[in-house]
Amino acid sequence: MTSLYNPPDGPLDVVHADHEILIVGKPEGLLSVPGKGAELADCLLSRVQAVFPEALLVHRLDRDTSGVMVFALSAHAQRHLGLQFEKRYIKKTYVARVWGEVSEKSGEIDLPLIVDWPNRPRQMVDPENGKSALTEWQVQRRSATETRMRLFPRTGRSHQLRVHMLAIGHPILGDPFYAEGEARAHPRMMLHSESLRLRHPDGGIGMTFKVKTPF
16 A cells, blocks of 8 residues: 555445445545455445445455446346456446646557556556557546546556556546656545446346546
């Protein structure tokens, strides 16, 4: 961890619940799953299971990222959703505020990523040994000092959006790993998972869930 772990309090933000899936909003600063050590035990999974004991993990968000997450409420749903992530059927949209003015209106970043072993959990671009990683993006609005963007990860690599934005010279504001100086001096990391589209495990109907961006 880059700082003392002090997760936010507050009630569970339940967006949707039925017999197969649970959709919640994860606050910034809360781990998705427990870290190593008793001081890192508090996490969204444990908070969810305190209310929904049958809940099963499907995916994660970084501690400093907020936004929509899906949990399975049965083994069948966990397998079904896991396969959707594996086959890239699930579509996610993020909102980010990044350092500097992004001049183009839209584009894509296709840069392979690998763990930066001496500096774990940091990741880095590695054209030779990295795993393929693709991010599409659109500018919402810009100024001389920052740009608000929508990011569409087409792969699900660890820290993908954070490293990709750094790689094009526009780190995410407040990022404790990849931003420096003024870009880092923000009260939180300005990255939020705004929407998630999936196929419901019972019947396959397409559903989209959203959590409003808090910045």
